[in-house]
Amino acid sequence: MEISLQITDDVARVLHQHQPSSHAKADELLRTLNSHGLTLRPVHPETDVPSLRRHFVATIPDESSDIEGVLEHIRSLDGVEGVYIKPKEDIP
DSSP, X not given: XXXXXXXXXXXHHHHHTTOGGGSHHHHHHHXXXXXXXXXXXXXXXXXXXXXXXXXXXXXXXXXXXXXXXHHHHHHTXXXXXXXXXXXXXXXX
């Protein structure tokens, strides 16, 4: 299952520059995701457009039993504006 994250522009800029330890909110986000076994990936990795660079995805392991708890933990972080479960893509 994948989740979609929208994060603040200041955190997104730092993550795209691969310097999260230099920014407390970005560092906290990555530590939280890692503690739940998640890896953050940018949806638009090569963009400098602020409205696009704020979008990321992460995969939740299938064995995660407390998905809502994980989402609430992520939502509570300062640099996170939204977290959503991505719907499964149906093949017609």
